[in-house]
Amino acid sequence: xxxxxxxxxxxxxxxxxxxxxxxxxxxxxxxxxxxxxxxxxxxxxxxxxxxxxxxxxxxxxxxxxxxxxxxxxxxxxxxxxxxxxxxxxxxxxxxxxxxxxxxxxxxxxxxx
Amino acid sequence: xxxxxxxxxxxxxxxxxxxxxxxxxxxxxxxxxxxxxxxxxxxxxxxxxxxxxxxxxxxxxxxxxxxxxxxxxxxxxxxxxxxxxxxxxxxxxxxxxxxxxxxxxxxxxxxxxx
Numbered sequence: 001x002x003x004x005x006x007x008x009x010x011x012x013x014x015x016x017x018x019x020x021x022x023x024x025x026x027x028x029x030x031x032x033x034x035x036x037x038x039x040x041x042x043x044x045x046x047x048x049x050x051x052x053x054x055x056x057x058x059x060x061x062x063x064x065x066x067x068x069x070x071x072x073x074x075x076x077x078x079x080x081x082x083x084x085x086x087x088x089x090x091x092x093x094x095x096x097x098x099x100x101x102x103x104x105x106x107x108x109x110x111x112x
Numbered sequence: 113x114x115x116x117x118x119x120x121x122x123x124x125x126x127x128x129x130x131x132x133x134x135x136x137x138x139x140x141x142x143x144x145x146x147x148x149x150x151x152x153x154x155x156x157x158x159x160x161x162x163x164x165x166x167x168x169x170x171x172x173x174x175x176x177x178x179x180x181x182x183x184x185x186x187x188x189x190x191x192x193x194x195x196x197x198x199x200x201x202x203x204x205x206x207x208x209x210x211x212x213x214x215x216x217x218x219x220x221x222x223x224x225x226x
Binding site (some may be wrong): 041044045098099100101102104 | 116143145147154155157160162167205212214215216217218219220
C-alpha cells in the first residue's frame, strides 16, 4: 500500500493564489520529500524536510512536517501558470531510508 | 552533467516480445532505482541498486522482469515475455550516498505492449 497519501487529489486555483497540498503517511520516517512532475516528464525534486525539522522554506515553497500526526503540507505562494503539474510526496522510512515510497500525487492546475 | 539518461524514450512492442530498457545514471551516484508509473497504481519502486549490487527487488512484479547493473554507469530492465499489462512509463533515478539525498529522475520510457 502507498506510504504517502496526498490530499486533495486535484486542485484548481487562479494565478496569484496560494496552493496548499497535504500528505499523510503511516510509519516512522527519516525524511519526507516533495517532487513535481510536468506532463510527460520525469519527477523533479523540490524540497526535503528531515524528521527533526518542522518547517522549511525554498523560494515560494514552504513545507511543514508534523510527525505526531504523520502529516506534511506543501504551500506554494503566489502561484503561476507554470506551477501547473502533479506534485508527489515521498517518504524515506526509518531504517530503510535508501529508498522512497511515493504517494499517488496531486494534480495542480493554475489558471492564468 | 547531462542528468539521468534513459533509452528508448518510447517503445511499442507486441505481446510476447522481449523488451530492454536502458539507463545511465548521473556520474558519481551510488544508488540507482527503477520505477514504474501507471494511472491505476501510481509510482512503484521495482528494484534498486547500491554500488551496482541489487539491494531490494521486492517490487519486481514477476519473474518476467529482471534488472542488471554491470557497471556504475549502466543498468538495464528487461521484460521477457512482455504482456499488455506491462504498458506503463518506466523511470530510472539515481542519487548519491548519504541519508538525506534527493533522487534525480530520467525522462522515462513509455512502453506500450499491444
